[in-house]
Amino acid sequence: MQICAVEGINARAIEFNGRTAGVFYEDEYAEYAVLGGLSPRDRTAGRTEQTLDVFRQMEEALNRAGMDFSHVVRTWFYNNRLLDWYEEFNRARDTFFESRGVFDRLVPASTGIGSGNREHAALSARVFAIRPKGDRVTVKDIPSPLQCSAQDYRSSFSRAVEVDHPLFRQVIVSGTASIAPGGESVHLGDIDKQTELSLDVIEAILKSRGMGWKDVVRSVAYFKDKDYAPHYEKIALRRGLAIMPCIGIQADVCRDNLLFEMELDAAVLKA
Known part of the structure; x- marks a missing residue:
């Protein structure tokens, strides 16, 4: 279980498809929406159509909060038997992104992981969206100093996204695995080296934004x-990460030869 909580501001449920699909909240500078548990309405359809339907539901649910897909900064996809159809999923995502002009603006940070679900659907999804009320909140993609853009090998997500708010800066790091600058998987069969490289990549992203593991x-x-x-756990202890808030999940990563992946959020308050 993962829980998102906010304090000191009003929040309201986003009702969609006869259930609570997420939460909308706002502050002086922006509006925010968190959606979860989105799954295809027709689970007998092909996996491409199920994927496109999930994207359409993201859009429709955001409309209930006065937003659209242009406000999405982060997505999570939990794909049943991911390794059997990850390329098909990527093509469906590309189709939707092209139809909505996503490649002409911010491509969201994302995680795509292998996970079943009780509905036996092809996938389920979560979304985080931000609509700034003015120019004092900005959202931009952050390159990875140690990796190429995922879009270079037709995987349509940003390595990381930064939210610059008058009160804080937040860096949202996508699912990160043992991938070399050219896009190929490396350290095959070696869980320790794959873990070390994944952490090195994330650390470099954080350092590029003036942050570190403590954030x-x-x-x-x-x-x-x-x-x-x-x-x-041994590597985290050696690198001083043992107290970092982290949960562990057994799941297939997007390539069969990848053994480890990590996603995270980091934030610093402004003076």
């Missing part, structure tokens, strides 16, 4: 095999 407020570590968790 991490949320992280998720994904292990292809649950027996890999102790490897991460």
